[in-house]
Amino acid sequence: MPALFEHSATTLARLLASGEVSSEEVTRAHLERIAVADGRLRAFTTVLRDEAVAAARRADEERRRGHVRGPLHGMPVSVKESIDMQGLASTLGIPARRSLVAQTDGGLVRCLREAGAVILGRTNVSQLLLYHESRNPLFGQTANPWSLAHTPGGSSGGEGAAIAAGMSPLGVGTDIGGSIRVPAHFCGIAGLKPTLDRWTNKGSNTALTGQEAVRGQIGPMARTARDVALLMGALDPRRMSALDGRVPPLPLGEPDRVDVSKLRIGFYADDGVFPSSTAVARAVRRAAAALGGRAAAVTEVAPPGLADAVYTYLAALSSDGGTTAWSQLRGGEVDVALRSLRTIGRLPDRVRRMGARALGLAGERRMSRLLEVMGKKSVTEFWRLTSVLRAYRDTLLGFMEDLDLDVMVCPVHATPALPHRMSRDFLLAGSPSMPFNIVQFPAGVVPVTRVRPDEAVRTSPRDRLEKRAARVDAQSAGLPVGVQVVGKPWQEDVVLAVMIALEAAIEGDADRPLTPMCAP
Numbered sequence: 001m002p003a004l005f006e007h008s009a010t011t012l013a014r015l016l017a018s019g020e021v022s023s024e025e026v027t028r029a030h031l032e033r034i035a036v037a038d039g040r041l042r043a044f045t046t047v048l049r050d051e052a053v054a055a056a057r058r059a060d061e062e063r064r065r066g067h068v069r070g071p072l073h074g075m076p077v078s079v080k081e082s083i084d085m086q087g088l089a090s091t092l093g094i095p096a097r098r099s100l101v102a103q104t105d106g107g108l109v110r111c112l113r114e115a116g117a118v119i120l121g122r123t124n125v126s127q128l129l130l131y132h133e134s135r136n137p138l139f140g141q142t143a144n145p146w147s148l149a150h151t152p153g154g155s156s157g158g159e160g161a162a163i164a165a166g167m168s169p170l171g172v173g174t175d176i177g178g179s180i181r182v183p184a185h186f187c188g189i190a191g192l193k194p195t196l197d198r199w200t201n202k203g204s205n206t207a208l209t210g211q212e213a214v215r216g217q218i219g220p221m222a223r224t225a226r227d228v229a230l231l232m233g234a235l236d237p238r239r240m241s242a243l244d245g246r247v248p249p250l251p252l253g254e255p256d257r258v259d260v261s262k263l264r265i266g267f268y269a270d271d272g273v274f275p276s277s278t279a280v281a282r283a284v285r286r287a288a289a290a291l292g293g294r295a296a297a298v299t300e301v302a303p304p305g306l307a308d309a310v311y312t313y314l315a316a317l318s319s320d321g322g323t324t325a326w327s328q329l330r331g332g333e334v335d336v337a338l339r340s341l342r343t344i345g346r347l348p349d350r351v352r353r354m355g356a357r358a359l360g361l362a363g364e365r366r367m368s369r370l371l372e373v374m375g376k377k378s379v380t381e382f383w384r385l386t387s388v389l390r391a392y393r394d395t396l397l398g399f400m401e402d403l404d405l406d407v408m409v410c411p412v413h414a415t416p417a418l419p420h421r422m423s424r425d426f427l428l429a430g431s432p433s434m435p436f437n438i439v440q441f442p443a444g445v446v447p448v449t450r451v452r453p454d455e456a457v458r459t460s461p462r463d464r465l466e467k468r469a470a471r472v473d474a475q476s477a478g479l480p481v482g483v484q485v486v487g488k489p490w491q492e493d494v495v496l497a498v499m500i501a502l503e504a505a506i507e508g509d510a511d512r513p514l515t516p517m518c519a520p
Contacts, residue, residue, distance in 0.1 A: 003029060003033075004021065004025065004026050004029035004030075005029045005030050005032075005033040005166040005167070005169075005516065006166060006516055007169070008169070008222075008223060008224055008226070008227050009075065009169040009170045009222055009223070009224075009227040009230055009231070010224070010226050010227055010230050012026055012075060012169055013071045013072075013075060013230060016063075016073065016074050016075065017068075017071075019063075022056070022060045022074070023056040023057075023059040023060050023063075023073075023074025023075070023118060024053065024056040024057055024060055026056070026074065026075070026076060027052050027053060027055075027056035027074075027076050027118050027120070028053065028056075030076045030120055030166075030167060030168060030169070031047070031049055031052065031053070031120065033165070033166050033167050033516075034047055034120070034121075034162075034167045037145075037165045037166070037167055037518045038162075038165075038167060040143060040148060040518070040519075041142060041143050041145060041148075041161050041162075041165055041167075041518070042124065042139070042140050042141065042142050042143065043123050043124055043134075043142050043152070043157075043158045043159075043161035043162040043165070043167060044078070044120075044121045044122065044123055044124070044158065044162065044167070045081045045121070045122050045123060045124050045138075045139045045158065046081075046088060046121045046122045047120065047121040048119060048120060048121045048122075051119070052076065052118050052119060052120050052121070055113075055118045055119070056074060056076075056118045059073055059074035059116050059118060060074065062116070068116075069114070069115050069116035070115050070116065070234055071230055071233075071234045072112065072115040072116050072117040072170075072231070072234045072235075073115070073116035073117075074116060074118060075116070075117050075118065075169065075170065076117075076118045076119075076120045076168060076169060076170070077112060077117045077118065077119055077120065077168065077169070077170045077171060077172065077231075078119070078120050078121055078122070078123050078159060078162050078163075078167070078168035078170070078171045078172070079108075079109060079112075079119060079121075079122055079123070079171070079172045080122065080123055080125060080155075080156050080158065080159055080171070080172060080173045080174055081093075081122045081123060081124060081125050081139075081158065082125055082129060082155070082174060082204060082205045082206070083106045083108060083109060083122075083172065083174070083203055083204050083205070083218065084102035084104065084105060084106035084109065084203035084204075084205065085102060085105055085106065085109050085119070085122065086102055086103065086104055086105045087101060087102065088101065088102060088122065089101050089102065090102060090205040091136075091138055092125060092127065092128055092129055092136075092205060092206075092207055092328075093124075093125055093126065093127035093128070093135075093136025093137065093138050093139065093335075094127060094128065094136070094138070094207075094328050094329065094332065095137060095138060095332045095333070096328060096329075096330075096331075096332055097328070098138070102203070104203070105203065106200075106202055106203020106204060107200035107201070107202035107203055107240065107243045107244050108172060108199060108200055108201075108202075108203070108204070108218050108235075108240075109203065110243065111200070111235045111236070111239060111240060111243070112172070112235070114239070115234055115235060117170075120167075120168055122158075123142075123156075123158025123159045123161075123162050123168075123171065124136070124139050124140075124142045124157065124158030124161075125154065125155045125156070125157070125158060126154035126155040126157070126335070126337070127329075127334075127335040127337075127338060128207035128325050128328070128329070128338065129154070129155035129174070129176070129179065129206065129207055129216075130155070130207060130325065130337075130338060130341070131154055131155070131335075131337040131338065131423045131424075131427070132151070132153050132154045132155075132157075132178065132179075132182050132186075132413070132418065132423045132426075132429075132430055133151040133153070133154045133157060133337060133418065133420065133421070133423045134151065134152055134153070134154045134155065134156075134157030134158050134160075134161070134183075135151070135154075135335060135337075135420070135421075136335060137332065137333040137335070141420060142157050142158050142161050143161065143420075143519075144160075144161060144164075144186060144187060144417050144479075144519070145161055145164040145165040145187060145515070145516070145517045145518045145519055146164070146187070146188060146417070146478070146479055146480060146513075146517055146519060147417070147478070147479060147519050148519045149419055149420065149475070150186070150417040150418065150419055150420065150475075150479065151186065151417060151418050151419070151420055151422075151423070152164070152183050152186055152187050152417070153182040153183035153184075153185070153186035153187065153413075153417065153418075154179060154182070154183065154423070155173075155174070155179040156171075156173030156174060156175070156179045156180050156183050156191075156221065157183045157186070157187075159171040159172070159173045159180075159183060159221050160173075160183030160184060160186060160187035160189060160191075160221065161183075161187060163187070163189050163221055163222060163223055163515070164187035164188055164189050164223070164515045164516065164517055165515075165516055165517065165518045166515065166516025166517075166518070169222065169223070169227065170220065170221070170222050170227060170230075170231050171220070171221040171222065172218060172219070172220060172221070173191065173218070173219060173220075173221050174201075174204055174216045174217065174218050174219070175193040175216060175217055175218075175219055175433075175437065176206070176214060176215070176216035176217075176437055177214075177313070177430060177433060177434050177437055178412065178413065178430050178432075178433030178434065178437075179216070180192070180193050180219050180221060180445075181193060181412050181433050181443060181444075181445045181482075181484060182412060182413050182430060182433060183221070184221060184412070184445035184447070184482055185412035185413055185416075185417075185445055185447075185480070185481065185482035185484075186413070186416070186417035186418075186479075186480070187417075187480065187515075188447040188450075188480030188482070188513030188514075188515055188517065189221060189222065189223050189224075189445075189447060189515060190221070190222055190223065190224055190225045190227065190228045190444065190445055190446055190447065190482075190499065190503075191219065191220065191221040191222070191228065191444065191445050192219045192220055192221075192228050192232060192442065192443070192444040192445075192492065192495065192496070192499075193217055193219045193436065193437070193442065193443045193444070194217055194218075194219050194232070194442050194492055195217075195440055195441065195442045195489045195490050195492065196215060196217050196440035197217070197244075197246045197247050197248070198217075198237070198247070198250075198252075198442070198490070198492060199217070199218045199219065199235070199240060199247070200218070200240040200243055200244035200246070200247050201215070201216065201217060201218050201244070201246070202243065202244045204216065204218050207324070207325045207328060208317065208324055208325060209324060210324070211317065211319075211320075211324070213316040213317070213319075213382070213385065213386045213389055214313060214316060214317060214389065214437050214438055216437075217437075217440075220232050223515050223516070224503060225444065225446055225496060225499035225500045225502070225503050226500055226503070228444065228496065228499070229255050229496045229499075229500065232252060232492060232496065233252055233254070237249055237250055237251060237252065250490060252492060252493060253491070253492070253493030253494075254493060255493045255494075255496040255497040255500055256497070257493070258493055258494050258497035260291075260294050260295055260497055260498060260501045261294060261295065261296060262295075262296050263295045263296055263406040263407065263494070263497075263498065264295065264296050264297045264298075264299070264403075264404050264405050264406050265288070265291055265295045265297065265298045265299070265405065265406065265407050265408070265409060265498065266298075266299055266300070266301035266303075266400075266403060266405045266407075266408045266409070267284055267285075267287070267288040267298065267299070267300055267301065267408065267409040267410065268284070268300060268301055268302060268303065268408070268410050269281040269284040269285065269410070269411060271306045271307065271310075271410070271411070271431055271432050271435075272306050272307040273306065273307045273310050273366070273428055273431035273432075274366070274414040274428050274429050274431050274432075274465065274469070275414065275466070275469075276411050276414050276415075276432075277414060277415045277416060277451075277455070277458065277469065277472075277473050277476070278455040278457075278458075278473075279416060279449065279450075279451040279452065279455040279476070279481050280411045280412075280413070280414065280415065280416065280481055281411070282449065282455070282481075283411075283448040283449045283481040283482065283483050284409060284410060284411055284483050286448055286449060286506070286509075287409050287446070287448050287483045287502055287506075288300075288409055290502055290505035290506050291409070291498065291501065291502055291505060293505070294501050294505060295498075295501075299403070301403060301405070301408065303396060303399055303408070303435075304395060304396075304399055305392060305395060305396075306431075306435055307431075309389070309392045309434070309435050309438055310428070310431045310434050310435065311369055311370070311373045312373070312385055312388050312389055312392070312438075313389065313434050313435075313437070313438050314370065314373055314374065314427070315373035315374070315377070315385055316382065316385040316386060316389060318344075318345060318373070318374045318375060318376075318377075319376065319377040319381070319382040319385065320376060321345045321346070321375055321376030322341065322342060322344075322345030322346070323345075323376075326342055326345065329342075336421055336424055337421070337423045337424045339424070340424060340425050341374075341427075344371060344374050344375070345374065345375065345376075347375065349375060349376075352371055352372075352374070352375050353372065355371050356368045356369070356371040356372040359371060363462070363463060364463050364464060364465075365463070366428055366463065366465055367463070367464065367465065370427070370428060389438050392435075392438055392439060393438070393439040393440065396435070396439050396441075397439070397488065397489075400488060406487065406488070406491075406494055406498075407485055407486060407487045407494060407495060407498050408485075408486045409483055409484065409485055409486075409498075410432055410483070410484050410486065411432040411483065411484060412432055412433055412445055412482050412483065412484045413429060413430055413432060413433065414428075414429040414430075414431065414432065414469065415429055415469055415472045415473060415476070416451050416472070416473075416476040416479040416480070416481055417476070417479050417480075418472055419471075419472065419475050422468065422471070422472060425464075425465075425468070426465065426468055426469075428465060429465070429469060429472075432484065433484065436484075436486055440489060441486055441487060441488060441489055442486070442487050442488075442489070442490075442491065442492045442495045443484055443485065443486045443487075443495070444484070444485045444495050444496065444499045445482045445483070445484055445485070446482055446483055446485060446499045446502050446503055447480050447481070447482045447512070447513040447515075448481060448482055448483050448502070448506060448509075448512065448513075449480075449481050449506075449509065449511050449512065449513070450478055450479060450480055450481060450511045450512075450513055451473075451476045451477050451478060451479050451481060452477070452511070453477045455473075455476075455477075456473055456474055456475070456476050456477040457470070457473060457474065458470040458473045458474075480513035481513075483502075485498050485499050485502070
């Protein structure tokens with residue numbers, strides 16, 4: 001019989017509801033798993049052992065009295081370190097923020113507690129939440145449960161590792177450029193970035209305070225799509241709306257009521273920014289084939305303007321020249337993944353333009369354009385960039401409407417999980433996730449396959465980025481690969497329905513990633 005930490009959250013909810021197990025038993029099982037596994041993974045920044053056991057006992061007592069708060073009643077969850085929790089500092093891995101102790105719970109944490117969830121602890125992040133690893137001077141480096149030599153991604157990588165290793169059945173992350181979706185892909189789990197403000201973001205801290213050209217979004221993470229749907233549907237949007245005026249009191253549709261056989265699905269494996277690894281492209285094609293027998297139509301598509309949108313996104317987020325982010329690091333240790341970005345941000349415009357031209361002449365087209373768009377902008381230019389980003393939402397939505405598409409399936413990241421410290425100067429490999437932060441569409445991730453030994457190679461790399469990708473691919477055999485499922489605004493139920501259908505369609509695949517997993 002599987003240990004309690006091996007069960008899916010959906011199964012645990014059923015066992016709790018039937019009284020076959022108690023919340024205290026489930027909570028202690030996950031705390032024991034943390035004690036066994038987290039010494040190697042370092043996913044948690046804080047484990048709330050005593051508080052979690054006490055909360056589980058209260059949940060059990062309430063259930064005995066007939067008071068059940070919903071499907072999360074007595075269910076263990078974990079929460080990303082950047083989300084406020086009363087009495088703790090949301091440091092973002094920055095030593096200078098250790099004294100910023102939250103006086104109240106963030107909105108999502110409050111809703112979890114009101115729903116009866118048991119919070120196990122908080123999980124690790126990238127410093128400043130700005131790169132696809134989870135390492136910082138305060139809490140160290142989190143490892144991937146599939147390979148201790150690899151990162152679980154970032155910035156919600158602690159969540160990804162905790163869930164993939166069976167240390168937590170459900171988790172909460174944030175996403176401004178793939179920070180939920182990339183860890184899900186790297187760790188072989190599921191996750192969802194909802195439509196902007198579908199869930200409250202109150203108490204979700206960011207390094208780019210006040211920047212709203214592209215805002216981050218809190219969302220659920222779990223081992224399966226059905227578990228993600230469980231967490232997504234368990235929190236009342238009306239309650240969130242009462243706590244946070246940005247959240248519409250819009251009910252979430254039920255994924256099980258979506259008729260997938262009537263949906264039209266588009267797919268693509270290349271976003272025009274960075275060529276996908278062989279295994280990543282194969283995962284997209286496998287997902288498209290698996291859905292082909294279940295949906296009304298599955299068609300290869302080429303969304304317009306993806307590359308331009310990505311570079312505009314990076315231009316907008318760097319409009320202050322990095323002043324807001326780098327001021328928080330003054331006098332402290334700066335992670336290696338941030339050093340190049342900080343250097344670029346400090347370059348005078350003339351020097352940066354000269355560098356961009358030199359890179360272009362050397363055949364480094366991508367790096368040239370990246371250097372060209374980064375750096376400080378005038379207010380007028382920032383407003384122009386924001387206008388371009390808002391217009392792209394209409395462009396992409398119009399593209400889906402013209403082709404009568406309900407969802408699109410595509411890569412999450414250009415490669416599988418990165419070896420530690422390889423995210424430096426590799427920002428553009430995360431381009432497949434960025435457009436859906438720009439347009440604020442819901443986007444989920446489903447684990448589909450693992451890298452085969454003969455796929456751990458990238459032929460004829462053309463520039464420094466592709467050479468780095470070749471080094472990543474060469475160390476990727478056996479790692480999990482996910483795909484992204486993207487829907488229209490406010491249609492999380494459709495996205496989740498397709499994610500669940502895809503899981504069911506590939507259930508018999510021999511190379512489907514299975515968790516919990518913890519590398520020796």
